[in-house]
Amino acid sequence: MSKQKPTILVVNDDGITAPGIKALIETMQQIGRVVVVAPDSPQSGMGHAITIGKPLRLDPVDLYEGVEMYKCSGTPVDCVKLAVNRIFSGKKPDLCVSGINHGLNNSINVLYSGTMSAAVEGCIESIPSIGFSLDDYTLQANFKPSLPFVKQIAEQVLAHGLPAGTLLNVNFPNRNDLKGIKICRQAHGKWAEEFDERMDPHKRPYYWLTGEFQLNDQGEDTDVWALDHGYVSVVPVQYDMTAHHAISVLNGWKF
Template identity: 80%
Template sequence: MKNKPTILVVNDDGITAPGIKALIEVMQTLGNVVVVAPDGPQSATGHAITIAKPLRLDGVDLYEGVEMYKCSGTPVDCVKLAVNKVFKGKKPDLCVSGINHGLNNSINVLYSGTMSAAVEGAIESIPSIGFSLDDFELDADFSHCKTYIEIITKQVLKHGLGLGTLLNVNFPKGNAIKGIKICRQANAKWAEEFDERLDPHKRKYYWLTGVFQNNDHGEDTDVWALEHGYASVVPVQFDMTAHHAIPILNTWDFGENKG
């Protein structure tokens, strides 16, 4: 299998999730696949890494002909361990993450383990893509995403991605995807509603729940694209500097303490 690209596959729903199986199946048609994925669910772990306890990384034999490792850590840990201990510094040609069971559009790029793994791939200068489907169910149907994943991945392998840039790809549920829209991240947020309960000892505890609040109705956003039946592709970068605010802060009065 010379000349075929080496592809690292990761996710946050865990190595046995149907979503990663669908992604592996597409990637097997495009290159040599190596999977390093969490040994259990790691949704909403964001860019967390594991520093207070040790990590396990063990080979597993789950799908025929695929080199696979399960990791006890977060999705970002998986990418770090893959680069260092599996690829031993010889980086893969591509890092794909997902397919996530549930959307990772808009602000979810921050909370999502799937997207954080792809961000970590990009930090490692590996062309990286996160894929997510608007369906949280374990038995979600990923079949309609496969053609799109293949098309988008081929374009990434052909053109590459600028250093520090990755893609956040989200698919609507159902068969009738209208096409691919290149988008920006919508300015939306989660409005939390904590479900307050009493345990058997009469002490309060809370379940985090939330309602997605979109206040950004731009037709160039990922939220708009998905609501209108398109697959959204957002180029993502991880320089979080608010560059526009630098000249403003330079006018503030820090007295003699301005350096």
């Protein structure tokens, strides 16, 4: 008796027509039965936002043969919530994969990322989850070098599972000669933001967010180091944001 193929939920934040999700769908089809729920428009930088002040739309679409697909009017996290509650109706998928994002989600970017937040929501639902991102923001991004690693990592997660409350943040450098996989920690860094002020035709100011990434970490065990040296970075991430090391400090205060 042949083993039933795993069911894989595919989500993203760049929208259902993005080239990155097409590459991820085609790779996951080699592994299992694919169900796609993705935003109907780009939702980059949405983080873990959810829609609570207006209704959500969930409509079937037919973009790729043999793939059950839905477009959602909400955020990436909305997509996962609707998938679990309405499409799978309690019978959860075996794997949730998000991406492949156009642009990196390494270091502090994990907090802002809609790609990673969708994967985090999958993890909250006790679904083994992975977020994939490539260091190329363009629509012409070449995902081909990363796809063997996408497949390998997904297969390993399906075979071994992940520790409770843990998901994977996987990032690919933009190069053809990937050296392999490095298990890393998240680099310490932040964005030094600036807001470019301009004037509209009515002489009212408006602002464009700009800035540059500042790395405050020279460690050779980080995702930034791995990517800079041609490796695929894999960082285990958790949604428990408790600063456990600070509990003993706070217990020493006089409340």
